[in-house]
Amino acid sequence: MARDDFSAAVKRILADRAAYRCSNPDCSKITIGASLEDQSKAIRPGIAAHIKGASIGGPRYDATQTGEERSSASNGIWLCGGCAGMIDKNDGIDFSVLLLRRWKEDHELQTFTDLSKGIIDFGLTGWCEESGGAWKLFVKNPTMVPFYDLVVSGFKMENCNEPFADIEIVFGTVPPRQTMDDTTEYSRLHSDMFGHPMVELEYTDSEDKHWRRDRFGKLTSIPHRRPFD
Numbered sequence: 001m002a003r004d005d006f007s008a009a010v011k012r013i014l015a016d017r018a019a020y021r022c023s024n025p026d027c028s029k030i031t032i033g034a035s036l037e038d039q040s041k042a043i044r045p046g047i048a049a050h051i052k053g054a055s056i057g058g059p060r061y062d063a064t065q066t067g068e069e070r071s072s073a074s075n076g077i078w079l080c081g082g083c084a085g086m087i088d089k090n091d092g093i094d095f096s097v098l099l100l101r102r103w104k105e106d107h108e109l110q111t112f113t114d115l116s117k118g119i120i121d122f123g124l125t126g127w128c129e130e131s132g133g134a135w136k137l138f139v140k141n142p143t144m145v146p147f148y149d150l151v152v153s154g155f156k157m158e159n160c161n162e163p164f165a166d167i168e169i170v171f172g173t174v175p176p177r178q179t180m181d182d183t184t185e186y187s188r189l190h191s192d193m194f195g196h197p198m199v200e201l202e203y204t205d206s207e208d209k210h211w212r213r214d215r216f217g218k219l220t221s222i223p224h225r226r227p228f229d
């Protein structure tokens, strides 16, 4: 039966993006290592598995996909041999396209997070929104690690360069995301603000409560979002 297999280049990019670790979050096994018998060889038990099946009748096969789509990196997930076998058992009924895409997305975000830790400041994104007659602060943490000691260190009003108030409000920890859409809602800022407030955030990225400038995230200008845009 015709199969839309992945090219060597697609397999390589899937492996690279997964950092050669299995994308099943309960496994995460490394899929590359040294041969002890031959110093010129590595052992590579990882597999580029199809999310939607490679051939008619295969697990999660989707007849509406073109061959090009079926054999592209977006239809692949990097797994160890054991997990690659497991997801296809019983025609794949226990491992849906949605689940495998979530594994892949989370795992790739994790490899990026691990890779760039301490180098890139992801920044927290956040915005003020009017809710129940009060301005509230919503913060999105795009990473899978918590940020600590979130402080709003200043307010200013939209289209105004001068700070509205030079105050600090401590909000505490911003938990890691559980899903891509997670936001953390913090209590009211000011109920009597005129216009749309913009805020700046400071936070640390460690549990060390001694504030150290070099451990701060950079000051982040919070883009504002109107409630009913």
Ligand SMILES: [Zn+2]
Pocket (backbone or CB within 6 Å): 022, 023, 024, 027, 028, 029, 079, 080, 081, 082, 083, 084
């Ligand atoms: Zn695995």
